[in-house]
Amino acid sequence: MPSKPFEPDITQSLTISHEDWERTPPSVRAVLVRQQEIIAEFAKRIEELEARLGQNSQNSNRPPSSDPPPQRVKRKKSKGAGKPGAKKGHKGSQQSLLEPTRTVPVPPDRCACGCREFRDLKPFHTHQHIELPEIEMQITHFVLYEGECSSCGSPNKGEIPQGFQVGYGPRLTGFVGELSGGQRSSRRAVKDFCQSVLGVSISVGAIQRCVDRVSQAILPHYEAIAARARTSRVNHVDETPWYRHGVLAWLWVMVNGTVAFFSVKASRSKAAFEELIGHWAGILVSDGYGAYRKWVQMRQTCLAHLIRRAKGLSERADTVVAHFGERISTELDRLIHWAHAPPTKGEVATWYARMCHLINQHRGRKDEAGRFARHLDAEMGNLWVFLLEESVDPTNNRAERALRLAPNDAGELQ
Template sequence: MPPKPPRPDLTHLSNQHKDRLIDALFARLDAVEARLGMNSQNSSKPPSSDGLAKKTRSLRGTSDKKAGAQDGHKGTTLKRVAEPTDTIHHPLPSQCNRCHRPLPLDEALVVERRQVIDVPARSFDVVEHCTLEVACSCGHVHVGAFSAGVSDVVQYGPNVKALGVHLTQGQMLSFARTAELLHDIYGLSVSPGTLVAWVGEARAALQDTDNQIADNLHVAALVNADESGLRVAGKLHWLHNAANETLTWYGVHAKRGMAAIEAHGILPKRTGVLVHDCWAPYWKLDESIHALCNAHLLREIVYVKEITGQASPDAMTNLLLDANKLCEAALKKQTPFSVDDVAAFRTLYDAIVNDGEQLNREAVKTAGRQGNPPKLADFNNFSDSLPCAVFGLASAVSRDFHDVDRSFQR
């Protein structure tokens, strides 16, 4: 740690210098309190940074609707299948309960049907493959050959391999727990090492598909980007993802910032819309049109509200939520917004941002002081990029960007 600067001798300071010192100390105190007040509910900090004392707070307001399904809601239930796997006819008595005469059971009719859906109780199937040999009358011997997928004396089939890859990569189970699950349900003793090998086989088989997804996202009109920490061999790595409405790409890298973004090659030199959480490295992608994720932006507004108590954060929250509702209604009805409608929302948006900036002027750095100047609230992020909901209103004007609107609901 760097050595602490020596404390000033107050006896030799003028009243003017003392006032400046007190103002600087209060500014530093405000900055420290602001940072301590940040958590995953009011900023872009991850939930893991909250520690054990996590607080759950929803951005959803109160509603006058009753709990549960609303009137007119179409419920869902189990439906009959046309061709059941098996049929059980529950027996009738052999004779009449009243006159005791034999019943004509061959004339019985089905009066009611009920179906029970369940999973099979068997462990696993074993299919034996055999090659044949036959000799011609001329003496030439013909021997059959196994198919390409049958290479070992005993091996696992494609279905159990696919299940193992799905459980580890799709359902995010650890290799050890996946091996345990396969043994508990099917009685198969699959080692974690075998599962790792199956994932390697799947990766090689899907490499062309992976490349195609990455290429399509690189030129897509809109892409959502994010990253999350995870452990690889006990060390912190980052799971990066890029996605739109139909495609999702994941990549693991030891770095979180531009080194990983450039190595993956999807986001650099994109000219479309990039939706992100306002994390600094994304802003370095100058070719993209930036749009902030509303979920993260709303949390940032909560933070501004908590430390300032001003009205501008509430006004911005209401605007974004209302704009999002209007986008959903427009998509549902397939009714484009007019240019005037979008302009009205943009005017209101700019007015709220202007109010916030007027109340929270960026502090001027004091000469000779190290570090950035403290500031209570920063509305610059709101004006740097048109938020997703408002952008959704604008894109609704042109149906060429219909997939942009739906992607904002992610």
């Protein structure tokens, strides 16, 4: 039986001689060939799964909060960083003096010689002592009376004065809203705090009603922030999973150098993105999510996302894929450095030629390197918008940092 073109490779992988292969029955050869193909497929699959297991915020698009404890990488200190605390020659820092509610003069008690009389006294230091006053809640009972009109005999009832219809005043309501929203405390934690610290027993339902009233009170300001964001020339946009009563939703943010506009949507979709931005049509800074890639205006794609993806490829067992990831990571690092050190036209042209060469070498591959090369090819025009337009960052870190301020643990909302 004549040998097929791939059979020499089969004999090498099986470590058998060509003569033994020739003496092997065709049916057995077919089984061996198929087994080698299956082994190759499984090896590739195992490599992909191992690469996925090894993903973290440093080599993929995953946020730092998703890193398991063993994979959390401590940020490397800069060369100039030293031990925490006071530094010799540095200006000291201390608590600033607040407006006092009481001032106590403290003269010397007694001299070492035994004298207790002093002349020319003058202050030389002010020691500040801060204390929380004993909390005494203001409890007002409005006792409503009813009676008959002395003129016509009609029954009449007293009514709750305007501004006191709800059971909790504006300061307490705002305080509960700050604990729940601003400080990310759960409803049950707020309930326990009010009971133990304020001496007020309040139900979870009443806490929610306080939060709802605060939300209504700040609604005009929220709408003003949205309007301000939608008039900015440049905006960073990002989204993250957000659980509402155990149901998955998405928290979106539209942020610039002035304001950050947050909005919770039911889905991660083009429709949700369009609802967030309204009629805004400025320069978008984002990651490579499909809804963003369809933006018809100028868009700066996040170079940090691409660098992390390239670093992930550089850790692959396949040397070709790893080398491609390493080269791309180097080129993108060079590009992002130009945000602080603008390049010459010659440097840009040389960099562009290197990137095109790398992409063309791998875009035809069917593995992760090929997919990444094709993605880079599609994003090429969005890589250096920050070099052409002022006030445009090369990364979407601004939006990512804004999202980290929001709780994304379902337990925090209970």
